[in-house]
Amino acid sequence: MSVPTVIVHRDAEVLAQAVAARLITRLVDTQAARGSAHLVLTGGTIGIATLAALAGTPAHDAIDWRALDVWWGDERFLPSGHPERNETGARQALLDHVDVDPARVHPMPAADSGLTAEEAAEAYAQELRKASRPEDHGPVPSFDVLLLGMGPDGHVASLFPGQPALYEEERPVVAVHGSPKPPPTRISLTFPAIRAAREVWIVAAGAEKAQVVHLALSDAGPFQIPAAGARGRRTTLFLLDRAAATKIPPTMGRLASP
Numbered sequence: 001m002s003v004p005t006v007i008v009h010r011d012a013e014v015l016a017q018a019v020a021a022r023l024i025t026r027l028v029d030t031q032a033a034r035g036s037a038h039l040v041l042t043g044g045t046i047g048i049a050t051l052a053a054l055a056g057t058p059a060h061d062a063i064d065w066r067a068l069d070v071w072w073g074d075e076r077f078l079p080s081g082h083p084e085r086n087e088t089g090a091r092q093a094l095l096d097h098v099d100v101d102p103a104r105v106h107p108m109p110a111a112d113s114g115l116t117a118e119e120a121a122e123a124y125a126q127e128l129r130k131a132s133r134p135e136d137h138g139p140v141p142s143f144d145v146l147l148l149g150m151g152p153d154g155h156v157a158s159l160f161p162g163q164p165a166l167y168e169e170e171r172p173v174v175a176v177h178g179s180p181k182p183p184p185t186r187i188s189l190t191f192p193a194i195r196a197a198r199e200v201w202i203v204a205a206g207a208e209k210a211q212v213v214h215l216a217l218s219d220a221g222p223f224q225i226p227a228a229g230a231r232g233r234r235t236t237l238f239l240l241d242r243a244a245a246t247k248i249p250p251t252m253g254r255l256a257s258p
């Protein structure tokens with residue numbers, strides 16, 4: 001697992017634009033090297049703002065949208081089209097505005113799919129397994145970039161402090177019940193799936209995240225602060241705005257924009 005690098009931007013708006021620009025570079029480079037790329041999306045305020053920033057920059061034309069597989073790190077188990085679904089936010093902010101191949105967009109099943117949350121998690125695990133190539137050495141594709149937001153409690157995807165999903169070592173996707181943040185039922189990638197990603201980018205903005213950013217970068221355990229356990233194989237980035245970075249030692253963060 002990689003050691004995190006911290007990059008700090010002036011405010012949430014600049015952060016969203018910078019993460020969008022970084023995504024364009026990473027996806028274009030990956031497609032040039034391998035022909036296609038796998039991107040995992042997150043919900044949350046800054047996660048959706050990042051997708052809107054990506055849609056808003058003409059430079060996104062450099063991405064071959066037809067050669068991109070789009071996945072989700074977690075989903076709120078609500079009916080399809082519900083405004084609180086991470087899928088709905090991503091479609092409205094980005095996916096409805098770019099030329100993605102619908103067959104390569106992989107939303108997690110919705111609550112009106114006829115599946116229970118457990119069946120939905122298993123169905124998503126199967127879809128990931130189908131997309132995994134022999135060189136991926138596991139049940140999920142080697143995601144090129146896995147985006148994660150982070151809650152003030154340190155949750156990433158729908159892995160919340162103290163919950164059983166944190167201890168999952170085999171299954172790549174699980175149902176989550178009793179989430180402290182509504183809605184109570186969710187579907188989430190687990191640590192083994194997150195850690196299969198080449199690059200994990202944790203994006204956080206706002207003063208209410210400052211304490212937990214500090215803990216996620218210090219010696220906190222992943223069961224107390226799940227973000228402390230989210231690491232990529234090659235790269236882990238903490239992409240922050242200044243307000244979220246106030247409690248980390250100045251030597252740790254690189255200020256990207258003065």
Ligand SMILES: O=C1O[C@H](COP(=O)(O)O)[C@@H](O)[C@H](O)[C@H]1O
Nearest residue numbers: 042043044045046149150151157
């Ligand atoms: O519920 C969720 O929350 C987190 C973070 O949300 P934020 O609004 O505090 O940025 C998000 O990363 C996760 O995907 C989502 O389901």
